[in-house]
Each structure stands twice: as structure tokens, then as C-alpha cells.
Amino acid sequence: MPDKQTQNQTATTDTTAPKGLLTDFPTPAKWLFLVVISLLLAGVLEYFRLPAALLLGPMISAIFFATNGARISLPRLPYSAAQSVLGSMIAESLNGQILRRFLDDWLLFLCTVLSIVAVSALIGYIMAKKQVLEGTTAVWGTSAGGASAMVLMAEAHGADARLVAFMQYMRVVSVVTTAALIAGFVFNAGHGSAEPLVLFPPVNWQALALTLLLSAASSYLFMRLKIPAGTMLGPMVIMALLHSAGYIEIELPLWLLAITYTMIGWRIGLAFTRRLLRHAMKAAPKVMLSIVTLISFGGCLAVMLWWLADVDPLTAYLATSPGGLDSVAIIAATTHVDIPFVMTLQTVRFVIILALGPSISRFIASRIGK
Numbered sequence: 247m248p249d250k251q252t253q254n255q256t257a258t259t260d261t262t263a264p265k266g267l268l269t270d271f272p273t274p275a276k277w278l279f280l281v282v283i284s285l286l287l288a289g290v291l292e293y294f295r296l297p298a299a300l301l302l303g304p305m306i307s308a309i310f311f312a313t314n315g316a317r318i319s320l321p322r323l324p325y326s327a328a329q330s331v332l333g334s335m336i337a338e339s340l341n342g343q344i345l346r347r348f349l350d351d352w353l354l355f356l357c358t359v360l361s362i363v364a365v366s367a368l369i370g371y372i373m374a375k376k377q378v379l380e381g382t383t384a385v386w387g388t389s390a391g392g393a394s395a396m397v398l399m400a401e402a403h404g405a406d407a408r409l410v411a412f413m414q415y416m417r418v419v420s421v422v423t424t425a426a427l428i429a430g431f432v433f434n435a436g437h438g439s440a441e442p443l444v445l446f447p448p449v450n451w452q453a454l455a456l457t458l459l460l461s462a463a464s465s466y467l468f469m470r471l472k473i474p475a476g477t478m479l480g481p482m483v484i485m486a487l488l489h490s491a492g493y494i495e496i497e498l499p500l501w502l503l504a505i506t507y508t509m510i511g512w513r514i515g516l517a518f519t520r521r522l523l524r525h526a527m528k529a530a531p532k533v534m535l536s537i538v539t540l541i542s543f544g545g546c547l548a549v550m551l552w553w554l555a556d557v558d559p560l561t562a563y564l565a566t567s568p569g570g571l572d573s574v575a576i577i578a579a580t581t582h583v584d585i586p587f588v589m590t591l592q593t594v595r596f597v598i599i600l601a602l603g604p605s606i607s608r609f610i611a612s613r614i615g616k
Contacts, residue, residue, distance in 0.1 A: 425574065
């Protein structure tokens with residue numbers, strides 16, 4: 247049985263995989279092609295006013311490259327930087343409202359979040375019981391938290407990080423694509439009323455420099471404290487507090503956010519190596535069924551929020567969508583929804599899963615063992 251370091255290496259590199267369309271190209275050419283195709287696809291999606299086009303374009307392009315022999319991966323530093331910028335973007339939208347919103351409707355938020363956590367745990371239990379996947383792997387793979395954080399937590403608790411990554415990134419891709427399509431075509435969020443993108447608006451360079459400096463510092467601090475997903479949570483928490491208190495102005499021009507979305511999309515897409523896909527092929531249909539079940543349950547919760555709590559339908563759907571906090575934040579930022587409500591519910595869900603995940607994993611593993 248390979249150790250965790252070997253598993254992680256084989257999850258990101260695939261030196262024994264059959265040759266693909268891009269195998270024989272030099273690495274600089276692969277990156278150049280990836281940049282060009284990502285720009286073209288993002289431009290096409292943006293032309294049709296699809297929400298999160300700047301994320302979906304690079305993500306879909308990276309999936310194509312990863313499954314066709316590109317054998318490239320995004321280094322950790324640019325991805326961490328992208329998470330840091332995204333945390334600041336989320337902080338800008340919160341404006342101190344997230345705690346007040348939670349306190350105003352704490353019972354609604356807790357009931358909704360605990361329902362999602364319970365259903366995801368039940369799905370993990372069923373998959374482990376049916377021996378689709380090993381107990382802890384099934385639990386972490388079906389956990390509706392941040393994908394990168396779930397993979398790290400899974401590895402720390404003895405699960406197969408490769409299968410967890412496959413399940414998590416499949417869920418993220420499915421949820422992001424579904425949410426973007428529903429926002430664009432069901433709620434017409436990306437048509438007509440959307441303002442044209444201005445990639446290079448006037449910039450307050452002093453505010454931008456301070457934003458990036460504080461984002462990097464808070465990201466580094468939370469990373470040193472070994473907080474899961476700290477590179478995003480650090481800027482999100484600290485920048486939100488400083489921004490809400492009026493100490494700083496968060497400045498994030500669209501060109502910087504476009505780069506951020508691209509890094510996140512590439513990171514998700516390039517995780518889909520052929521070796522990882524082959525390793526999970528046997529369980530893939532049931533994994534997809536679990537993802538569809540979780541997405542459908544989120545949709546049902548959204549309908550309940552709409553009927554019972556008079557929450558805007560698109561806001562309710564994005565809030566209950568079991569995707570990553572970063573991915574949903576991107577879609578929410580490009581549509582006309584109640585962003586504080588969306589981010590409050592998503593953040594509470596993320597924190598509760600981080601807190602309860604290890605205990606749920608151990609409990610289900612012990613039950614399966616018995």
C-alpha cells in the first residue's frame with residue numbers, strides 16, 4: 247500500500263498514463279495553449295452572458311488539457327495567492343452584515359446547514375456500507391465543504407486523498423456548472439441587464455497595494471496557524487473586520503479578479519489526471535448519483551426557503567448549492583442576489599463541516615467496521 251506522499255504524487259502526476267493529444271508538446275507550449283484556449287472559451291461564455299464565465303472557461307479548458315496528456319499542474323503559490331484575493335473579494339461583499347444576518351435568522355441558517363451536513367453524511371454512509379468506497383474516504387468525498395480543505399482534512403484523517411479529490415472536484419465542477427446554467431438560463435441572470443465587463447477600470451493604486459499586502463499577511467498568518475483553507479479564510483475574516491470598521495478600502499479591479507478566477511479554474515480542472523479518473527472509474531456512476539442527489543436536495547431546500555422564508559429564488563439556490571465557498575462566491579458576485587445571505591449560509595456550512603467532519607468520519611468508519 248503506497249504511503250500518503252506517494253499517493254499525493256500519483257494524484258497530481260501521471261508518468262505511466264497513455265499518451266494523449268498534448269503529451270509530446272513542450273511544457274511552455276502547453277501553458278501557452280491553455281492560456282489561449284481559456285481566454286477564447288471564457289470570451290465565448292461571456293459573450294452569451296453566462297455567469298462565472300471567467301471561472302468556467304479556464305476550468306473546462308484545464309479539464310480538457312488534463313485528460314489529454316498535458317501533465318501540468320498549477321504551482322501552490324499562485325493558487326494560494328488566488329485564494330487570498332478571493333477571500334478579500336468575499337470580505338468586500340460582507341460589509342459586516344454576515345454576523346448580523348446570522349444572528350437575525352440563526353435558527354433558519356442552522357437548520358438549513360445541518361440538513362445539508364446530515365444528508366451528505368448519510369450519502370457517505372450508504373456509499374461506504376455498499377462498499378463503493380472505504381468509510382472515511384466516502385465521508386470526506388461527499389462532504390459539502392470546500393474541496394481543497396476537504397482533501398487536506400481527508401488526508402490528515404487517513405482517507406484516500408486521490409478518491410476524495412476526484413469526488414470533491416467532480417462535485418465542484420457539477421455544482422458550478424449547474425448553478426451557472428440555472429442562474430443564466432432559468433433566472434436569466436446573465437442576460438440583457440448585465441453591464442459590459444470593464445477589465446481595466448480606474449484603480450486606486452494605494453488602496454490596491456494595501457489590499458494585497460493585508461491579504462497576503464492575513465493569508466500567511468492563518469496558514470501558519472494550520473487552519474484548513476486558511477489562505478482564503480484569513481483574508482476573508484481579517485479584511486471583513488477592517489473593512490466593516492472603516493479602516494481600509496478594499497480595491498480589487500476586474501483584471502485582478504479575472505486572473506484569480508483563472509487560477510482557481512485551472513487548479514480544479516488540472517486535478518483531473520487520467521490516472522485519477524481510471525482509479526475512480528468503477529465508482530464514477532455512483533459518485534455522480536451522490537452528487538446529483540446532493541444538488542437536488544439543495545434545490546429542495548432552496549424551494550423551502552423561497553416559500554417559507556420569502557428568500558429570492560436565485561439567492562436561495564446559490565445559498566443552498568453544495569459547491570465550494572469560492573466557486574459560489576464567484577457566481578454570486580456576477581448575479582443580482584443577496585450576497586450577504588448567500589455567503590452567510592455558505593460560510594456557516596463550511597465552518598460546521600470543518601468542525602464536525604472528523605467526528606462524523608470516525609463515527610461512520612466505526613459503524614461500518616462493526
